[in-house]
Amino acid sequence: MPPAIFQLMALLIAVLGLVTAAFPRQMGRWRMRGSVGTAQIEPGKARLLVTRVMGIVVAGLALVMAFGDPTMLL
Numbered sequence: 001m002p003p004a005i006f007q008l009m010a011l012l013i014a015v016l017g018l019v020t021a022a023f024p025r026q027m028g029r030w031r032m033r034g035s036v037g038t039a040q041i042e043p044g045k046a047r048l049l050v051t052r053v054m055g056i057v058v059a060g061l062a063l064v065m066a067f068g069d070p071t072m073l074l
Contacts, residue, residue, distance in 0.1 A: 010066035014059045021055030024048045 020027045028043040028051050043051070 007066045010062045014062035014066065017055045017057075017059030017062060019055075021052045021059065024051040024055070027051065027055075 025043065025048060028047060030041040033039075
């Protein structure tokens, strides 16, 4: 078993990955300031899909790191 701090960090990363997968629009929204003021940039459909898929992949890998055998990732 890995040390507890590594498991906690992996769980935190898994939670953030799942939040990103569940709410890709809120996690991918950007604000920019220009000469005319502040603008909000909304992500496109492809970016939302990729953000959702990557959130699931990151959460899955983090769960494997948290609860899997340490020799699995070699």
